[in-house]
Amino acid sequence: DLTQTEKFADFDQEMFEMTLDLTKQICEEHVLGCYQEVDSEGGAQFDKGSVKIPHQYHGIHKIMNEAGLFTMGVSPESGGQGMPYTICMASYEYYSFHMGFMLYPEATAGAAHLIDAFGTDRQKKLYMEKMYAQEWGGTMCLTEADAGSDVGALKTKAVRQPDGTFKISGAKIFITSGENDLFKNMVHPVLARIEGDPVGTKGISIFIVPKYRVKEDGSLGELNDVHCTGIEHKMGLKGSATCSMSFGDNGDCIGELLGEERQGMKIMFQMMNEARLGMGLQGSSTASVSYLHALAYAKERVQGKNIKDMMNPDAQNVPIIQHPDVRRMLMYMKSHAEGLRALVYLCSLCLDKAHASSGDEVDKWSGIMDFLIPVCKSYGTDMGFKVTELGIQCFGGYGFCNDYPMHQFMRDMKIASLYEGTNGIQALDLVARKLGAKNGAVFMNYLAEMNKTFDAYKGDARLADMSKDVKEYIDLMAAMGMYFASCGKEGKFMIPITNAYPFLNMVGCISLAWLHLWMAGVAEEKLQAIYKAKGIDPTDKKAIIALPSEDKEVAFYQGKVFSAEYYIKNVLPTAKSYAEAIKKEDMSLMKINDASFACGENL
Structure with a gap:
């Protein structure tokens, strides 16, 4: 129980439930209603370097910010409530389907956290406090036209100035919330290479680059030669402004180093x-x-x-x-x-x-x-x-x-x-x-946690069959981890590389089965207590099947058990097909000539 630890001792279940009730209420009253509306109206709009976000977002942002929902997990020292991250995620789940809106406050909170973790006291005072307060916005300026997944190929440059600042020049694309009319100022963490530093990822530094320069008293100064040159027209998330950003077109974009150079x-x-x-x-x-x-x-x-009545007219x-x-x-x-x-x-x-x-x-x-x-x-x-x-x-x-x-x-x-x-x-x-972190110790720790659940429920007659199935696949996951390790020792490095995605899906599938068993175990304990309180014989299947119609709590817990049974019996077996395919060691996808992927005069 997290509330029994020193870090979270000031919280209790009642506080958590009140928080979740509040987020649910705000979602139902303000977020759900505008979801389709924003999409049908076209979302964010670009005009001559400026971006107008959907008007509905201004009101939602104000309500959620005043409720303190954006700083739930921020430490009290930085102006937040310091709640467990688990409760934050449970709260944000109510809104995260509407990511077109949520990306504005989330990107801001993420950028503020970077300054919180790596910034100087001065940077925290000038930037972080206003970002956590959602007065100023934040981004992450990483992607470039020729440096997407290959970040090390970026071309954005930082030139050292006598006063310790840097002049930034370059262009970034796909920048979430890069420009908008929600915040008074935008603070861009920008990945760039200091002039003279080595190529590749090892030579990359990160800089704080505000839209408006910030004076030492915290007030806004002049524009900082940061410009939005357009927004993407997307199939979804239309409310989110996905921007192309230009830094230093006029040679006057000033940034300051965040953390250490080349980090x-x-x-x-x-x-x-x-x-x-x-x-x-x-x-x-x-x-x-x-x-x-x-x-x-x-x-x-x-x-x-x-x-059942198909033949009955x-x-x-x-x-x-x-x-x-x-x-x-x-x-x-x-x-x-x-x-x-x-x-x-x-x-x-x-x-x-x-x-x-x-x-x-x-x-x-x-x-x-x-x-x-x-x-x-x-x-x-x-x-x-x-x-x-x-x-x-x-x-x-x-x-x-x-x-x-x-x-x-x-x-x-x-x-x-x-x-x-x-x-x-x-x-x-x-x-x-x-997979091989700390010589495989991390993977083994994860497997050990999974096996604890099996040990807890293998003797429970109600869960023994599901437990047996899950245990079989936990062992399969362990065996496939060892198999990949042996491939490395034998020089067959391409087997794990070409099968990384199927392996991840196998791990995901088995992990969900384990979690379903865990949830089913908790649900069964709750159900047995309810049956006992109601004087119902647990072996009276007729009474138990009828009970959910009149008791929502029973309906919930029985739903958990049946959900686990369905997943373990119907979905989990697909994990074995991933393992079987991987162990065939087929390399056809690497052997095929590029020209053989398609043939024809117009291809």
Whole structure:
């Protein structure tokens, strides 16, 4: 229990529940209503170097900021509440499907955190405080036209000045919130290479570059030769201004070093890891909202007879939730939405445990979190997208129409597998860096946590069968980790590299199965207590099946158990197909000549 630790001793469950109730209320009253409206009105608009964001965002931002929702996880020393990150993620889940809006405050908080972690006291006073207060905005200026995933190829230059500042020159693209009318000033952390520093990532530094220069008393000065040259026209997230930014067109863009020289990549990854966990949350949040819309529609849409009454000419048509194929889609959506949520919360819990622990426990929990970040980002966003696709399918033809937001959920979701490092890069990160971290100790620690759950429930008659299945796949994951290690020793380096993405999906699939078993175990304990309190015999299946119709708590916990059963029996087996394919060591994708990918006169 985090509240039993010194770091979080000032909090209790009542405070957490009040916070979540508040965020839920704000979402229902202010965020949901404008979601489709912003998209249909065209989103952010660019005009002669300026960007106007959707007018609805100004009001939402003010309400959420006044409620303190953007500084929940910020330390009290920096002006926040210092809540556990797990509670922050649970709160933000209500809004993260509307990432077109959330990127404005989230990018700002992320940039402020960089200054909080690496800035001088002066920089914190001048920039960080106003950014945490959401008076000034923030970005991360990383990507260039010829330096996207290959950050080391960037061309933005920093020239040292006699007063210790730097003149910045270069152009960046795909900069979220780079220009807008929400904030009084924008503070851009910009990756650049100091003149004379080595090529590649080792020569990169990071600089604080404000839109308006900031005087020593904190007031705004003159414009800083920073210009927005346009915004992207995107398939989704239309409310978010994705900007092209130009620095130093007139030779007068001043920046100041953040942290130490040539440490830009290290500093940037502080923000990147937070953002990647946020993308996993976007996957969970969007999957959840798509599922809930599909569920509501399936309960009210009447179409066709129940399959049991197909031959009865007098049978009434029924809601489509009674049709097996619709139930299949809903169970897939439900089990993935709940599993992805658990994965995000697990990553957040690891971070909280690392912050609240000491000694070896810090390394253990931070290591597990680092291992899971690429899984959470990649598997979370890919499966989140898959859930939104099924959401459209549940609506039939109406899902393809503008009457409902289902297609927008899918359009907005797609970007999450691309930004903050593509999912292919996440897979390479997992295999090349995280799997063998600390000589494999991190991976073994994660497996040990999974096995603890198996040990807890293997003797429970209600969960023994699911426990056995999950244990089989935990062992499979361990074996595949060892297999990749042996490939490295045998010089077969391309086997792990070419199969990094399937391996990550295998880890994600097995991780969700483990988390489902964990949730089912908790749910079963709750159910047994409820049955006992109601005087119901746990073996009376008829009474137990009927109980959810009259008791929402029972409905919730039984839903958790059935969700786990569905996932473990129907989805988990796909992990074995990943492992079997990997071990075939097929290299056809590397052997094929580039010219053989397509043949024809016009190709």
